[in-house]
Amino acid sequence: MTLTLQSSLGLIFAALIVSCATPSNHSSRARDVYGHRPGPQGFRTIIIDAGHGGKDSGAVSAHTGQKEKDLALDTAKRIANELRGDFKVILMRSDDTFIDLDERVIRANRHGDAILISMHFNSGPSNIRGPETYYWRVDSHGLATRFQQAMASASPAESGNRGLVRRRIRLTRNPEIPCVLLEGGYLSNPAESRLISDSGYRQKLASNIAAAIRTQAAEGDRGTGPLPRPINAPPSRPTDAPE
């Protein structure tokens, strides 16, 4: 590719980012519903969503008997404790309550200058393990990269960014703020489930995740690689795919 072509492509991409960043409605909040803009920097509010809750247990470990909803809440609270004082921290749920996914999006959208992290633990074939990070929006790529690195450095099962996945689900597509869904490891894997049952390990995950948030707030996307290509996709619906 010639230099001229490269730089014109760069200009086209920059123009796309700028044009997509223009809100399509008349909202006073200058947000792009697709999230086609660089990642956040200098934000002051962290919304931490513990996945599942109440009647929805999420995954249940056959190895320890622990439920995803309880482990997610415990980890969310640990992340919150790491950040309080330096950030405004909002827990989407602070007890064993069921909240619909669309309601979680509505609540997240009440806050500007914020990011949303949804904390989960995974389930699948018993030989698969390691943390995974899901993002969709362009403005969530840097954060997702940092979170995956943060969890991978705590986990003996993961290395690099193998678990960084661009996936359109309700909590990665629909909020108007940068939003990332974290899977802290597989409850279906015997060794990883036992590891996750250790509160010291969950604390390590939480403090690494909190450190990643501090780095993103201070530096924005710096060092997280090129932004992914913009994709204009409709909001995710409950019927799209299992979440």
Ligand SMILES: [Zn+2]
């Ligand atoms: Zn889950």
